Structures are given as C-alpha cells and as structure tokens.
Amino acid sequence: MSTQLKLDNRYGRTRDRRSRRIAIASAGVVGAALLALVAWTTVSSALGSVDTDATGFEVVDEHEVVVSFQVSGAADKPLACALEAQDTEHGVVGWRIVEYPADGGLRRAFTETIPTTALATNGLVTSCWIP
Known part of the structure; x- marks a missing residue:
C-alpha cells in the first residue's frame, strides 16, 4: 500500500461510488424542492395581488x-x-x-x-x- 493511499484511508478522503451517488441525488432532490418552493411563493403572491x-x-x-x-x-x-x-x-x-x-x-x-x-x-x- 502506498503512502498516499494510507493517508487517504487514515483521514477519510476516499469515498466509494455509491455514497457519492447518494450525495448527488440528495442534493438534486433538495435543489428541486427549493425551486418548487420559490415557484409556489411567486405564483401565490401574484394571484393575491391587486x-x-x-x-x-x-x-x-x-x-x-x-x-x-x-x-x-x-x-x-x-x-x-x-x-x-x-x-x-x-x-x-x-x-x-x-x-x-x-x-x-x-x-x-x-x-x-x-x-x-x-x-x-x-x-x-x-x-x-x-x-
């Protein structure tokens, strides 16, 4: 095992591909939810405006x-x-x-x-x- 690999394992700098995919998917879901919230507040305030x-x-x-x-x-x-x-x-x-x-x-x-x-x-x- 190389020194760089030992250091990466010791300090947790390696990730398996599955956890990276889960993180990206979670970020996408949170982003889509925020976008939907902004869209809803914009539309609902426009409907009640005079x-x-x-x-x-x-x-x-x-x-x-x-x-x-x-x-x-x-x-x-x-x-x-x-x-x-x-x-x-x-x-x-x-x-x-x-x-x-x-x-x-x-x-x-x-x-x-x-x-x-x-x-x-x-x-x-x-x-x-x-x-």
Missing part, C-alpha cells in the same frame, strides 16, 4: 376632490382602497378608506369623493388590497 391605475381627478372646491381609478386582479374578492388628496407641497389634506364588495369582473372602475380640509391640487389612490 393593481391600481389612477385615471383622473377633479378638484371640486376647497372641501372635496373626486378621484377616478381602475382596479384589476381581484375577481370575486372584496377590495379596500386608500385614497388621498394632497396640496401643493404634497401634504395630505384629505384621505378616505373605501371598501367594495366582491364582483366577478377582472377590471373594475370606481369614482370616489375625498373630503378635504384645505384646497387640494391632486387626488390619488395610495393602495388597494384584499381585506
């Missing part, structure tokens, strides 16, 4: 702003949206949370009035979510 598009606003007077917007991605689920009115310095001068019942449409359009405490220069949808 997308909003502001379509316009109208400043009626110093006491109210009308906001129009569309919501997509929440078919057959109730919605809640946070609306906001801002002044020239982007300070919040009015806000409102509105809730909508479930509807079968994939894309829905809404128009809401936001009461304000001062003259607003814009109205917007801060966010929408599925409660």
